[in-house]
Amino acid sequence: MEELSADEPGPARASGAVVPAGRTGSARPEPAREPGGTGAVPAEDAVIATRALSKRYRGGQLAVDGLDLTVPAGSVFGFLGPNGSGKTTTIRMLMGLIEPTSGTASVLGRPMPRSARAVLPHVGALIEGPALYGFLSGRDNLLRYDAADPTADPRTRRARVGTALDRVGLSAAAGKKAKAYSLGMKQRLGLAAALLQPRRLLVLDEPTNGLDPQGMREIRALVRELASDGTTVFLSSHLLDEIEQVCTHAAVMAQGRLIVQGPVADLAAGARSRLVVTTPDTGDAARILKEQGVTDLVVTETGVTAEPPDREPAELNAALVTAGVRVRGFGIERASLEDAFVALTGEGFDVAG
Amino acid sequence: MSRAESPPKRDAKTENARPMATPTDQGAARKTGPDPRTGRGPSPLWTLGLFRDELVTTFRRWRTIALLGVLAAVPVLIGVAVKIETRGGSSAGGGGGEGPAFIAQITNNGLFLVFTGLAATLPFFLPMAIGVIAGDAIAGEANAGTLRYLLVAPAGRTRLLLTKYATTMTFCLVATLVVAVSAFAVGALLFPLGELTTISGTRIGFAEGLGRALLIALVVAASLTGVAALGLFVSTLTNSGIAAMATTVGLLITVQILDQIPQLHALQPYFFSHYWLSFADLMRDPVYWDGLVRDLGLQGLYVAVFGSAAWARFTTKDITA
Structure with missing residues (x-):
């Protein structure tokens, strides 16, 4: 046994x-x-x-x-x-x-x-x-x-x-x-x-x-x-x-x-984790991040989320701050089981058909 | 602590009274057997625990008590009505021989109220009460969702069905005895007791009369087992207790009506209610057994047919309620 x-x-x-x-x-x-x-x-x-x-x-x-x-x-x-x-x-x-x-x-x-x-x-x-x-x-x-x-x-x-x-x-x-x-x-x-x-x-x-x-x-x-x-x-x-x-x-x-x-x-x-930037200057932030080669950008009300970069995230933060973006929060959010679930089922918790 | 939690060996031979434990599997034995040190498994008698609980649960329900109350009230009504009717000295039902069997004799001997009471309740009140209990037996549990918990307990489908049927049979007996005892009490209170005259005209002593009254109650209870089996079968067909009760009582009424239509005489010997009133033959001297044997044989047939049908249905049914 x-x-x-x-x-x-x-x-x-x-x-x-x-x-x-x-x-x-x-x-x-x-x-x-x-x-x-x-x-x-x-x-x-x-x-x-x-x-x-x-x-x-x-x-x-x-x-x-x-x-x-x-x-x-x-x-x-x-x-x-x-x-x-x-x-x-x-x-x-x-x-x-x-x-x-x-x-x-x-x-x-x-x-x-x-x-x-x-x-x-x-x-x-x-x-x-x-x-x-x-x-x-x-x-x-x-x-x-x-x-x-x-x-x-x-x-x-x-x-x-x-x-x-x-x-x-x-x-x-x-x-x-x-x-x-x-x-x-x-x-x-x-x-x-x-x-x-x-x-x-x-x-x-x-x-x-x-x-x-x-x-x-x-x-x-x-x-x-x-x-x-x-x-x-x-x-x-x-x-x-x-x-x-x-x-x-x-x-x-x-x-x-x-x-x-x-x-x-x-x-x-x-499930994939996400880069999350909290800022009121969403447009600028998205532009800078795109210039830095970050992909899958999504602009939300409170900021921008994106695919986590391969390189050191702090460099991105520095780039944002240098460009005058008011960064109020910056980090990689670990995926929750919910993200995994949505990724797997391709749906939320709706009643199936 | 070392964990001996492995699932049991796939060995059909271990499927005995203590199925999950193997001698080396102390951990499992601790969790399995009630008394691992003595190695005794569950007692076969424990299986009756469900029947006991079912009886207690059934007879403690207000619904059951109300049904029995209605049944007990019928002889009281008949007794009081006969007493009032005959205050002037005339004999009840003496005019045209109308009314339930034996009603004319009640004034001479209170014991006849037992026969009259049973004759009055047998066509409808008694089988209706049985229909409620039998119809609700499985369907009511399904309706409440308690059926799935009984089955995963695990009650076992055959065991649960047998328990339900045994409880319904017990209710048949109790309901009949409630009518008989109530009738006897009212008869003893309102009318004289003593020797009685049989249908054949001979006279028998009070003790023998009492014995025949008890025998009649038992025959009446046995006459209801067919309806009980039918109701139980209907109960396995649906997940709605009300629907099962209504169907059973509806079938009962339909059969009673069809039994009155002369054109159907070829079918009538197969109606469960056809020989019900043959219990009166027990009041002949000597007892005329033909109708009684037919009645009990027919009830046996109903129990066999609908009992098997209920078993076949219930043991293969998907429990989705």
């Missing part, structure tokens, strides 16, 4: 190649580049692995198209994509709720949906928002979900439910009927249901939806805490900064296809 460096927190443990997942080639990661690295994970060690997974709904709509997804053990895996890109269909196939049209999926090394009863007790899931029995109290909702799991010990049920409620900060409201809960409280209760047992994999679909900023921070802290315990977290989100903050790996989907997957640091590095 490959030694996994679980003690290194955050993206530091992310290494390995960004794997472009075209339709043609196999998306299997290359063999590990460094000894002991976790970057390349053989499919056998992957917590989630899909091969050419496809789903065509009745009516002919192809929701997921030849997906080759590999989620390494111990990662916090961000699953990104605009609405309608097939994220939820993929998650439902992984959880055995939807039968794939073709291709295979394995979770925790076992085929899904065939091994659902063996695999799912080790998986906590929050799928498309929480769903609760409004006429039951929060605690009774959790007791019911726990009773649905035939591997859950009824003798420890109340204690485990209490712990889960405590963990999401819902102990005080546990006796209230769930219909009286706010969206944020429902979201927390849904998370608590995913945490009823120690899990090896958590699948969280938009876990911070409906939460206030404080709640979002708490959930992120919880995700980090779970990940440091060794739980693999598969997190779908449309909040890019959220993915950037908590995830070690990410995959991007668009129109049913996987665009890219790999460690977050590599994904962001893949």
Whole structure:
């Protein structure tokens, strides 16, 4: 078994190649580049692995198209994509709720949906928002979900439910009927249901939806805490900064296809950074920069952005100042994951077709 | 800490009570088994936890309590009406033999209110209540979105369906007993009890009469299992609880109407409600079993056909709700 460096927190443990997942080639990661690295994970060690997974709904709509997804053990895996890109269909196939049209999926090394009863007790899931029995109290909702799991010990049920409620900060409201809960409280209760047992994999679909900023921070802290315990977290989100903050790996989907997957640091590095000059004299600045051989100039309201130059940026700054341009800010802005995302999908977060 | 988090070996033989743990895989065992030191896996009895929870959840709902309340009120209404009607000493329904079965006998023996109450609620009130519970069983969970969480728990589709059907059957029995007990209480309060006369004219003791009343309640409950299976099947077809309930109750009314059309007599023996009132044959001496056997056989057929259909549908369905 490959030694996994679980003690290194955050993206530091992310290494390995960004794997472009075209339709043609196999998306299997290359063999590990460094000894002991976790970057390349053989499919056998992957917590989630899909091969050419496809789903065509009745009516002919192809929701997921030849997906080759590999989620390494111990990662916090961000699953990104605009609405309608097939994220939820993929998650439902992984959880055995939807039968794939073709291709295979394995979770925790076992085929899904065939091994659902063996695999799912080790998986906590929050799928498309929480769903609760409004006429039951929060605690009774959790007791019911726990009773649905035939591997859950009824003798420890109340204690485990209490712990889960405590963990999401819902102990005080546990006796209230769930219909009286706010969206944020429902979201927390849904998370608590995913945490009823120690899990090896958590699948969280938009876990911070409906939460206030404080709640979002708490959930992120919880995700980090779970990940440091060794739980693999598969997190779908449309909040890019959220993915950037908590995830070690990410995959991007668009129109049913996987665009890219790999460690977050590599994904962001893949996008180009920009030279940003903040100045009121935008016209002059653009002219000087062009004379200096800078390309891809874009004039904005507050200044000019451009392709970063190959030479020392300070020389450009000196040229601007010498020409009398009032430079108020000058620097190279690192690309965010959002830039990477836009570059990859060629679109923002609009609903796909 | 060394992490023993590898996914389990792809070995079909490990798919037993403690599926994910291998002897060398202590980390996984810690997370898997409830009691790793003794090596015991989940008890097979735990699988009944869902049924228990389902029963408690169903019978704690206001909707269920309201349905049972309506059912309990029917014998009260009949009893009070008969009492008022017969205050002058005339016998109820004596004129033209109208009204539910046995209604004329109630003034002589309160126990007959049990039979009258069941005869009055069986054509509509009881199956409607069953239709609500059965129709909502799967579709209601789908509607609320709770179905996906039950299935990823994982409840198991066959297990969940069996749990739902067992709960609906339990509701059949409880609903019938609620009518019977309410009728017996009202009958005992308002009318004399004692020996009773069977349809055949013979007299049987009160204890035996009570036994037959219980038997009739059980037969009535069993007569409703066909509707329950039908409702459960409808429930697997849609993601709307209301639609499933309405369809089931609509089918019930349609079948009751078709059962009254003489031209359809060739089809009528296959209507689930056709032999329902044969429970009255239990009040003959000796008991006339023909109709009862046909009724129970037909219910068995409905359970087999629609139970299988529900299973086939539910175990292959894409859960998109």
